[in-house]
Amino acid sequence: MIPGITTGIGSQSIDYNAVAYRTGVILVEDPGYCAIDDDIRDRTCWEQKKNTDSKKAEIQRFGLAVSSVSCNILSISKIERFFNEPEYYNFTPSEYRDRLFFTDIPYHYNISVKSVGAGIDYYSVGGPVPECEYGYIRRLVKVKEYIPTATIDLTISDNWDEDPDSGLKTYTVAMNFSTLLDKSINPAYRIDPSSETVTIDMTNFAETLNKSSSPPGPATHANLTKIELRRGGILFDLDPAAIDGNNAPSLPQNVASNISLIVEPEDYHGKITSLDQIEIIYTFDDSPSRTNISGTFNYNYSTVSPPQLKDGVVEVTVW
Amino acid sequence: MVNEEGQLYTIEGFTAAAIMLITAYFVFGAATVFVPGDVHISDMQLEQMGSDALMMMDTPENRTEAENPLKRSLLERCVQGNDPVLFNSAFTDYLRDVTGATMYVDDIQYNATVYYRIDATNDIKSYHFSHSTRGELICREPAVSVTRWVYCDGKPLGSPADNRKQDVLMEVMLWRG
Amino acid sequence: MERLNDEGQWIVLMGFLVCVGILFLSFILSQSTLVGQSTSEGVLEFPKDDIQDLRSEIIGFSGNSGIVDNLGVQGNLMGDISMLAINRQNTVCTFSLTRSGDDVNMNIHFNNGVVEYDETSTLP
Numbered sequence: 348m349i350p351g352i353t354t355g356i357g358s359q360s361i362d363y364n365a366v367a368y369r370t371g372v373i374l375v376e377d378p379g380y381c382a383i384d385d386d387i388r389d390r391t392c393w394e395q396k397k398n399t400d401s402k403k404a405e406i407q408r409f410g411l412a413v414s415s416v417s418c419n420i421l422s423i424s425k426i427e428r429f430f431n432e433p434e435y436y437n438f439t440p441s442e443y444r445d446r447l448f449f450t451d452i453p454y455h456y457n458i459s460v461k462s463v464g465a466g467i468d469y470y471s472v473g474g475p476v477p478e479c480e481y482g483y484i485r486r487l488v489k490v491k492e493y494i495p496t497a498t499i500d501l502t503i504s505d506n507w508d509e510d511p512d513s514g515l516k517t518y519t520v521a522m523n524f525s526t527l528l529d530k531s532i533n534p535a536y537r538i539d540p541s542s543e544t545v546t547i548d549m550t551n552f553a554e555t556l557n558k559s560s561s562p563p564g565p566a567t568h569a570n571l572t573k574i575e576l577r578r579g580g581i582l583f584d585l586d587p588a589a590i591d592g593n594n595a596p597s598l599p600q601n602v603a604s605n606i607s608l609i610v611e612p613e614d615y616h617g618k619i620t621s622l623d624q625i626e627i628i629y630t631f632d633d634s635p636s637r638t639n640i641s642g643t644f645n646y647n648y649s650t651v652s653p654p655q656l657k658d659g660v661v662e663v664t665v666w
Numbered sequence: 667m668v669n670e671e672g673q674l675y676t677i678e679g680f681t682a683a684a685i686m687l688i689t690a691y692f693v694f695g696a697a698t699v700f701v702p703g704d705v706h707i708s709d710m711q712l713e714q715m716g717s718d719a720l721m722m723m724d725t726p727e728n729r730t731e732a733e734n735p736l737k738r739s740l741l742e743r744c745v746q747g748n749d750p751v752l753f754n755s756a757f758t759d760y761l762r763d764v765t766g767a768t769m770y771v772d773d774i775q776y777n778a779t780v781y782y783r784i785d786a787t788n789d790i791k792s793y794h795f796s797h798s799t800r801g802e803l804i805c806r807e808p809a810v811s812v813t814r815w816v817y818c819d820g821k822p823l824g825s826p827a828d829n830r831k832q833d834v835l836m837e838v839m840l841w842r843g
Numbered sequence: 844m845e846r847l848n849d850e851g852q853w854i855v856l857m858g859f860l861v862c863v864g865i866l867f868l869s870f871i872l873s874q875s876t877l878v879g880q881s882t883s884e885g886v887l888e889f890p891k892d893d894i895q896d897l898r899s900e901i902i903g904f905s906g907n908s909g910i911v912d913n914l915g916v917q918g919n920l921m922g923d924i925s926m927l928a929i930n931r932q933n934t935v936c937t938f939s940l941t942r943s944g945d946d947v948n949m950n951i952h953f954n955n956g957v958v959e960y961d962e963t964s965t966l967p
Contacts, residue, residue, distance in 0.1 A: 679856075679861075686864055687868070690872075721899075735906065783923045785922065815896055815900040830919060831910070831920065833920050835928075
């Protein structure tokens with residue numbers, strides 16, 4: 348009985364440091380682990396699990412790294428899910444303990460992250476840090492930003508083909524995953540739409556409008572009837588994020604200048620093998636047609652700037 | 667010979683033992699509280715900190731940088747261009763970076779040396795690269811050493827190293843100042 | 844002791860008790876510091892960062908065709924790494940990069956007397 352009481356005293360503070368160290372390693376050097384299902388591409392994509400109790404229970408280990416081969420490079424979508432910013436999974440302290448500390452001892456913890464470059468001012472989970480007697484580790488990291496917005500500027504004639512014929516017009520954005528996820532590119536620098544949100548902005552749409560007088564007078568807008576995502580033979584409908592600056596419009600909608608589209612990996616259920624191709628098809632249905640747009644935009648490393656890594660810091664305190 | 671007084675002595679003995687145990691409990695409990703230096707920044711933490719800082723300086727920030735064999739990272743640029751000033755400011759910033767969750771502030775001093783090999787004689791030589799404001803001399807403070815390999819596409823500017831493609835070793839001693 | 848009054852015996856006995864108490868306590872204390880020390884020593888001793896650094900450096904080489912295809916340059920770099928590692932890290936390090944088709948085969952050997960690490964992998 349006496350050894351039980353006293354060993355605790357001597358090793359407590361150092362033991363906390365060891366727990367903090369281990370937790371820090373799991374967080375920044377591991378991408379996490381979860382049970383596989385149809386929604387996710389592989390076992391490390393725990394942040395794409397659906398927000399239901401049974402799916403949440405399938406997350407077995409938290410980890411913030413982009414991949415197991417890129418230590419200290421963190422994924423911003425994992426950070427947001429882990430720190431619940433914005434509110435999503437709402438993990439309880441015991442869920443954090445089970446998936447991060449792997450022990451029955453009810454440690455108190457505070458985990459925080461800051462990365463000014465990546466727009467993370469201060470996220471934290473856990474209780475306020477006491478003034479003394481806690482285990483501590485600080486890890487320096489890089490945060491992989493979101494994929495920068497792909498801007499399709501229609502004043503650039505290479506971005507679209509002119510189709511003066513009357514009738515339904517379609518414009519395609521094609522993502523080829525064998526090029527995007529090529530194994531020769533380090534996961535830390537990949538554009539990976541299967542794990543990150545993609546934003547596509549089509550600007551200067553007026554350039555494509557039909558200027559001939561076939562509808563009475565030159566066209567001032569076109570009518571966007573649907574945006575579809577095609578994977579193999581399967582089609583999903585997508586909703587635009589904004590048209591001409593108006594957020595969350597419902598289709599069909601008139602377009603005069605801009606279409607902004609945000610595609611979440613959840614939209615097409617993450618499962619993408621490296622051979623897959625995804626197409627996003629914009630359909631304009633006017634009679635006679637008010638836009639001459641047609642053609643394909645190839646979404647790849649030469650048309651989209653790759654994500655940057657920004658400095659950040661993670662602190663783990665345990666007591 | 668034995669009378670009831672013996673019982674009293676035994677009780678007294680137990681009391682003495684209890685007092686001693688309690689005193690020890692408080693003394694040793696108090697000792698760990700008042701040594702924040704040992705609690706917060708043991709060698710392990712310092713070493714992790716230094717390795718992380720060097721690793722971050724050696725991580726290219728985007729794909730273009732990563733795939734350019736000549737100028738891959740900040741650390742390689744510092745060593746190749748022999749720019750201790752840039753190294754000092756970047757390294758110090760990394761060492762000071764905190765989220766703000768704790769009130770604790772470290773004061774870490776460092777002294778960086780570059781080790782290289784002379785091909786002709788197979789000797790290991792070194793030159794001093796950079797140090798923090800009070801890092802010129804490694805004093806009595808216990809220091810930890812962290813290292814990082816740095817690839818140089820030629821002779822590091824103004825250094826006595828060979829003029830060839832080579833790998834040099836950056837060694838940084840770290841201690842609390 | 845027989846001539847003294849018998850309280851002295853009790854004092855001696857109590858002294859024994861106290862001594863045993865102190866001994867016991869100091870033993871436990873030394874044990875508990877050892878626990879904490881060995882945890883952080885274990886961390887310090889395991890060369891996680893050294894191995895990660897060596898790997899990332901050699902993977903960096905593999906992306907540079909001037910190193911993979913030029914055995915002279917590769918030999919030089921290997922000389923640098925193994926000599927510096929022996930001198931500064933007390934570690935035996937060797938590596939090789941060979942091209943096979945589009946891929947590069949990488950071999951790493953690392954041994955610092957406590958931890959041995961060998962890796963053979965194919966880099967695209």
